[in-house]
Amino acid sequence: MTSSAVDVLVVGAGFSGLYAVHSAQKRGWSVAGVEAAPEVGGTWWWNRYPGARCDVESLDYSYSFDEDLQREWRWSERYATQPEILRYIQHVADRFDLRRHYRFDTRVEGGRFDEEESRWVVRTDAGEELRARYLVLATGSLSAPLDPAIPGLSSFEGRILRTSSWPEEPVDLTGQRVGVVGTGSSGIQVIPELADQAAQLTVFQRSPNFSVPAFNRQLSDEDWEQAQRDYAERRRLSWAGAAGSPHVSHPEDPFTMSEEARREVLGEFWQGGGVLFGKAFPQQSIDPRVNDLARAYAEERIREVVKDPQVADDLVPTDHPIGTKRICTDTNYYETFNRDHVTLVNLRRDPIEAVEATGVRTASGFHELDVLVLATGFDAMTGAMTRIDLVGPRGDRITEAWADGPVTYLGLCVPGFPNLFNLAGVGSPSVLSNMVLAGEQQVNWLVDLFEHCAQEGHTQVEARADAAHAWTAHVDAVASRTLFVQASSWYMGANVEGKPRGFMPYLGGFAAYGRLCDEARDGGYAGFVLSS
16 A cells, blocks of 8 residues: 655545645645545536536635636626536636646545544545545535435336436437436426426426526626626625625515515515525524515415416425525426426325336336436535544544534534544535635635644644534524524435434524634634644
């Protein structure tokens, strides 16, 4: 087994991972990266299914750390597609010469902390041993795919496709009978695209989600020139915002407004597109009365589009307040169910009994299929980390440490695992914020910590158990004051059988989280044990 040593080892080559590599080498540390894919991109490499698109505006879903980069890359659309985002990430890797640090097509299988050397000893599936002072996991919040526990899935003789690992080569489904399992974000984006090709499309839906049209458009030359003039202020508002974007709720209490004025505000935020509708009014995710206003408006819009009343009933969620499962962003999703060759199967009324060689059998009948598409989600937030066999200096394994639920300090560190850091993980704003700026914030904070340790002669930094439990209790307390905990969502781990339930992202807001991290730094890192 070959072995090499570096100061910082980064696992992952998405937005956060690339910025971590860039920042570490810029500070003068030796750095290496490991990436399972053959190229940079992270989630935007793997999730290449038709219709894949970001639900954060392109102008915001991009790096802010380099002014020249910000001005030289021209976004073509308000909400960029997967191919354009991937090209942007590749451009960043080229511009800053980041690929040279990476081992691609390589997975980290496990790692143990060598206390004598104060280093992580990491093994890869390529038979290499990497020794690193600091191990930074940039493995993503939504990167550990789940297959549904459907009897007989392996017996299907047609083609099985997964939105989480769509083939690189074009997939032609013309004339095929296609079934889609799952109507989360990936399913909602891919279904209209598949309907344009398939001879017959059958959508198997367990739980409907609210989706708002993207109202996407090309960015004109005038749009781009205006964006360049406004970029500094746009970034300032984003860094000061609750979600890392410049958008804020309408400031007025909806119950002090006329019905006409309320509907005007709701219509404005609906036209804003996608997840922005989730913040039309203040208190929308806290006060059930305010949430009901938004929910009723969304239901009205859905029923306006879907012609069959029974299909509309099946597509309107009734099991959660709007926004407590991430509002999806679509293009012609609801319109798709007006097409004659598209069928919706409500699995709560007509459950799948088994997959068979030529299709899917439900309680009411058999659906013959040539292709089965699985859009069934991820073991979110924790899955990518717990699938690595991580062992701390006292024999702690991450799976055992989190057996009753994940515990972190600032969402970055786990007690019992010195010099290990997780980006965009449990206990940080993560998926509830603009992930690109969130990655910049966390990496900037980490490199400050590494530099502090180097200056003070510390070789080990570990989260104190009491600080981690206090932070986790704070994350829980903030979530419990909202409507989010009423939904059986992947935020809560509810999509994974046997996973401990608890709201995983930090709901206190992106800017507030950054301030708390800065207070921990400026207070001398009191939540850590720093040692040599």
